[in-house]
Amino acid sequence: MTERPKSPREIASTEVPIVFVIDDDESTRRGLTNLFESVGLQVQAFSSAPELLHGKLPDVPSCLVLDIRLPGVSGLDFQILLEKAAIHIPIVFMTGHGDIPMSVKAMKAGAADFLPKPFRQQEMLDAVTAAIERDRKRRQDEKIVSNAQALFETLTPRERDVLALVAGGLMNKQIAAELGIAEITVKIHRGHIMKKMGTRSLADLVKITEMLRIQREALTH
Amino acid sequence: MILDDASRPNLFSDDDYVHGRQAKSILCLPLIKQGRLTGLLYLENTLTSHAFPPDRIAVLVLLAAQAAISLENTRLYSDLQERDAKVRRLVDSNIIGIFILDLEGRIIEANEAFLQMVGQSRDDLVSSRVRWTDLTPPEWRDATQRAVAELKATGTCKTFEKEYFRKDGSRVPVLLGAATFGGGQDQGVAFVLDLTARKEAEENLRDSERRYRESQAELAHVTRVTTLGELTASIAHEVNQPLAGISSNAEACLSWLDRGTPNLDAARRSVEWIINDCNRAGEVIQRVRALAKRTNIQKVPLHINDIVGEVIFLVQREMSNHRVSLRKELASGLPMVFVDRIQLQQVIINLMINSIEAMQSVTDRPRELTIRSRRDGAHQVLVTVKDCGVGISAENADRLFGAFFTTKPSGMGMGLSIGRSIIEAHGGRLWAESNLPQGAALHFTLPLYQEDAS
Numbered sequence: 234m235t236e237r238p239k240s241p242r243e244i245a246s247t248e249v250p251i252v253f254v255i256d257d258d259e260s261t262r263r264g265l266t267n268l269f270e271s272v273g274l275q276v277q278a279f280s281s282a283p284e285l286l287h288g289k290l291p292d293v294p295s296c297l298v299l300d301i302r303l304p305g306v307s308g309l310d311f312q313i314l315l316e317k318a319a320i321h322i323p324i325v326f327m328t329g330h331g332d333i334p335m336s337v338k339a340m341k342a343g344a345a346d347f348l349p350k351p352f353r354q355q356e357m358l359d360a361v362t363a364a365i366e367r368d369r370k371r372r373q374d375e376k377i378v379s380n381a382q383a384l385f386e387t388l389t390p391r392e393r394d395v396l397a398l399v400a401g402g403l404m405n406k407q408i409a410a411e412l413g414i415a416e417i418t419v420k421i422h423r424g425h426i427m428k429k430m431g432t433r434s435l436a437d438l439v440k441i442t443e444m445l446r447i448q449r450e451a452l453t454h
Numbered sequence: 455m456i457l458d459d460a461s462r463p464n465l466f467s468d469d470d471y472v473h474g475r476q477a478k479s480i481l482c483l484p485l486i487k488q489g490r491l492t493g494l495l496y497l498e499n500t501l502t503s504h505a506f507p508p509d510r511i512a513v514l515v516l517l518a519a520q521a522a523i524s525l526e527n528t529r530l531y532s533d534l535q536e537r538d539a540k541v542r543r544l545v546d547s548n549i550i551g552i553f554i555l556d557l558e559g560r561i562i563e564a565n566e567a568f569l570q571m572v573g574q575s576r577d578d579l580v581s582s583r584v585r586w587t588d589l590t591p592p593e594w595r596d597a598t599q600r601a602v603a604e605l606k607a608t609g610t611c612k613t614f615e616k617e618y619f620r621k622d623g624s625r626v627p628v629l630l631g632a633a634t635f636g637g638g639q640d641q642g643v644a645f646v647l648d649l650t651a652r653k654e655a656e657e658n659l660r661d662s663e664r665r666y667r668e669s670q671a672e673l674a675h676v677t678r679v680t681t682l683g684e685l686t687a688s689i690a691h692e693v694n695q696p697l698a699g700i701s702s703n704a705e706a707c708l709s710w711l712d713r714g715t716p717n718l719d720a721a722r723r724s725v726e727w728i729i730n731d732c733n734r735a736g737e738v739i740q741r742v743r744a745l746a747k748r749t750n751i752q753k754v755p756l757h758i759n760d761i762v763g764e765v766i767f768l769v770q771r772e773m774s775n776h777r778v779s780l781r782k783e784l785a786s787g788l789p790m791v792f793v794d795r796i797q798l799q800q801v802i803i804n805l806m807i808n809s810i811e812a813m814q815s816v817t818d819r820p821r822e823l824t825i826r827s828r829r830d831g832a833h834q835v836l837v838t839v840k841d842c843g844v845g846i847s848a849e850n851a852d853r854l855f856g857a858f859f860t861t862k863p864s865g866m867g868m869g870l871s872i873g874r875s876i877i878e879a880h881g882g883r884l885w886a887e888s889n890l891p892q893g894a895a896l897h898f899t900l901p902l903y904q905e906d907a908s
Contacts, residue, residue, distance in 0.1 A: 257774070258695040260731045264702025267724055271709030271717075304774035329691060350694055354705035 248293040250365045253285055254278040255308070256300040256327070265298060268354055269361065282311035286318075294372055296323045296345065296364035298357070301335050309335055312342050321371060323364035327352070374444075381441045384430050392429070395422040399435070400442035455482045456511070459503035479505035483514060485522035492522050551646035555632070557602055559587035562641065571628065571648050573620035586644075589618040591625060601632065605642060609634050615649065627653045691771050692738045696731035703727045741768065751797065753880075755790040755903040758798075758827050758835055765802040766825070769810070773823065776810050783826040788835055792903040793880055801873040801884075805839040805896045808870070812843025812894060819892070834882065834899045842893040846886055854886055873898075 252269045256262050257280050266276045275293075279285050282299070283306055297315075301308040312324055323345035328336050336347045345364040348356055388396065391412075398408045405423070409416040432438040457464055457480040466472045472480070477498040485493040495518045499505035506514070545552050551568030553561050561584050569576060578584050590598050594616040601611040613631035620626055627649040634642035707724035710717040741764065762784060773780055806823065813821040823841050830836035846854060855874045870884075877884040877898045884898040 258699075260696045260699030260727075260734060261702070263727055264699035264706070264731070267706040267720075267727065268702040268709070271706035271720065271724075302775065304777075329694075351698055351701065354701055357702075358705075 249273070249275050250369070251275040251277060251291055251293055251295040252361055252365070253295060253297045253322070255280075255282050255285060255297065255303065255311075257281065257303055258300075261300075261327075265357070268357070272358060274361070274365075282306045282308070282314075290320065290322070294365050294369035296325060296361055296368055298325045298327065298361065301326045301328045301332055301339060301347070309338060309342075312339060312344065316342065323368050323371075325357075325360045325364050377441075378444050381430070381445055385445055387429050388426060392422050392426050395419060396426050396430075396438075396442060399423065399426070400439050456480070456506050458506070460498075461503070476500055478503040481506045481511070481514065483518040485518050485525060487522040487526045493525050495521060551628075551648065552643060553586070553646070554641060554643050555586055557606065557634075557640040557642070559585040561586050567648075568646055571620075571626050571646060572618050573622055578621075586618075591617050591619060601630070605632055605634055609636055618646075626650055689738065689742050689768070689771075693735055696735040696738070699731040700728050700735070703731070751794045751879075753792050753794050755792050756795060756798075758788060758791050758793075758837060758900065759784045759786075761793075761795060761798050762802060762825055762827060762837070765799050765806065768799075769803060769806050772807065772810055776814060776821065778810050778813055778821040778823050781822055781824040783824060783828075785826075785828040788827060788829060790903040791835060791880075791900040793900060794876075797876045798880075801876050801898065802837070802839070804870070804873050808896070809839055809841035809843060809894070812845070813841050814843070816843055816892075830899055834901050836897060836899050838895055838897045840889050840893065840895040842889065845888055845892060846894045855884075870896075 252265075252274050254262055254265045254269075254276060255278070256265070259280075262278045262280065266278050269276045277285075282303055285297070299308045299311065303311070306314070308324075308326060315322065315324075324339070324343075326336065326339050326344050326347035328339075328347050328349050332349075336349075339347055345367060346360040348360060385393070385396075394412060395408060398411055403411065405416050405419045409419045412419070427433070427438060430438060430441060432441060457466070457477075460466070460472060460477045460480045466480075475498065477500045479499040479502060481495075481497040483495040484491055485495060495514065497506070497514070545565045548565055548567035548570075551565060551571050553564035553568045555561055560582065561579060564579055564584075569579065572584075572589055574584050587598075597614060597616055601614060604611040610633040611631065613629055615627065615629055617625045617627050629647040629649055630644060632642050632644040634640070703724045707721045707728070710721040710724060762782075766780065766782075770780070802825075806825070809823050813823070819842060821842065823839070826836075826838040826840070828836055855870050870886075874884045877900070880900055882898055882900040884896070886894060886896050889895040
């Protein structure tokens with residue numbers, strides 16, 4: 234990401250989400266594609282799992298509707314593969330008759346949902362909507378974190394020291410003593426930090442810092 | 455020959471009899487019938503010589519001629535008696551039915567065997583109430599008329615099968631042969647063999663053959679259904695796919711129509727896809743029904759690759775479930791074979807399912823199933839189903855095609871045995887060999903369809 238870091242409020246939630254459908258059966262693929270498009274979602278359908286990874290995944294909220302039994306790389310295998318590649322797309326599994334042990338495995342591995350075939354279309358839409366919402370939330374959190382990280386990078390080493398101590402709950406006076414600087418200097422640093430990090434309150438600042446998991450130890454070398 | 459005085463030395467003086475009898479006059483005349491010596495007339499007189507003067511001799515010669523005729527007649531008569539006894543013995547032995555008939559329909563004489571056959575009494579016969587024309591059922595009259603015509607023309611008729619009515623109205627199947635007595639007579643003799651036992655045996659044989667065929671068909675049906683049972687999950691899946699498509703497209707169609715501005719194009723497209731999927735589901739059902747249906751053999755000219763294609767359709771899900779990849783090596787432009795589609799499908803399904811199962815334990819190499827078709831010489835096609843599974847052990851190789859032989863815990867052991875009988879019934883051959891380095895290869899041949907034969 235080369236764009237300028239944005240404050241949390243600037244992160245848009247208006248992109249059209251994408252549903253990826255992976256099923257080796259053409260009827261199912263075509264039906265689901267049509268279904269999702271009819272409710273205004275974007276759809277990309279593939280007949281085998283690895284095809285999904287051929288292109289770059291678009292940067293919008295998305296979810297994956299995956300047949301648990303697929304020829305070649307099975308749905309379950311693919312879930313593990315995505316996990317290893319740190320691709321955190323929510324997966325809605327479609328399972329056939331007698332796939333209960335597989336479903337359990339899938340759920341344990343963090344599947345968003347699973348729908349035994351034949352399922353009601355509304356159930357599928359609900360599951361996909363929920364999965365996309367979950368992804369939107371996750372992406373938002375991720376963006377906030379990465380944004381915060383980017384903002385954090387703009388802090389000077391001294392400001393980072395001060396931030397760590399602020400987040401640790403120390404008073405200005407204590408921070409000044411800790412760092413061997415004047416209390417007024419601490420105040421000036423805090424002002425800069427608030428501005429650079431785009432936060433208006435101490436609470437916001439602490440929350441972001443928590444998110445970034447800035448440890449006092451890490452900052453004090 | 456006359457000796458007027460036998461006491462005087464003569465040609466026969468040394469004869470003990472002549473010498474001992476002291477006969478005075480001896481006469482010996484040959485008895486000749488049609489130039490053949492049939493006896494001798496010998497007269498002697500011990501009292502007087504010259505006892506046979508010429509006038510007496512004339513009488514004696516006449517007498518000798520009469521005696522010769524009588525002797526001959528006696529012999530002929532006893533010959534005749536002897537022959538008659540033989541014929542009587544033949545007739546009365548009752549080994550076969552015999553009756554003497556005239557061509558008008560009368561039965562002049564019949565033996566016990568014949569009477570028993572037709573359930574008539576001798577009284578009926580004697581009173582002339584029994585006519586062979588009346589004993590003949592209507593549908594046998596033509597054949598009988600032909601035999602009578604033959605009898606008139608040639609004096610005999612070839613043996614033929616017909617039926618007679620018994621007195622109680624039931625029928626007896628018989629084999630009949632007849633001959634006229636010749637000399638322009640319209641009488642003859644008929645020999646009748648009771649075929650009831652043979653017919654019953656034939657019927658029993660046909661019955662047991664039919665039962666055997668039925669049980670074979672039944673068994674084939676059972677295995678087909680069993681195979682079908684094994685495929686049920688796959689087939690259910692095959693039906694569910696288009697149903698899922700239909701359901702999704704229908705829901706989508708409503709969605710398109712429910713929009714502020716209904717998207718009619720998208721709705722129409724959805725409905726078209728629904729129709730598509732309906733047809734697909736119908737096709738699956740059709741194929742399954744065809745497979746499950748118990749039909750008699752219907753051989754038609756077909757392309758073997760088409761049948762292979764249909765089978766692949768039925769087992770593809772099974773293959774993907776078992777992570778088996780399929781390699782098709784189907785020769786193009788193969789001539790047609792003359793086969794029963796369902797039976798052939800059954801054989802190939804069975805071979806493929808066997809192969810899939812044989813590869814279940816394979817983890818160190820790709821599970822690949824090869825199905826190949828090619829022409830084999832001028833008169834047949836060869837189909838091979840090959841896998842890289844556990845293969846066939848030498849000890850099992852011989853038993854492979856026996857009924858009830860199976861290595862599978864849930865198998866019935868009928869597949870290959872029935873497969874082989876099906877292929878053989880089509881004039882082909884089915885055999886197995888090891889597929890080196892791993893697995894098994896099952897081959898079968900089928901003769902090519904020839905339009906003029908069949």
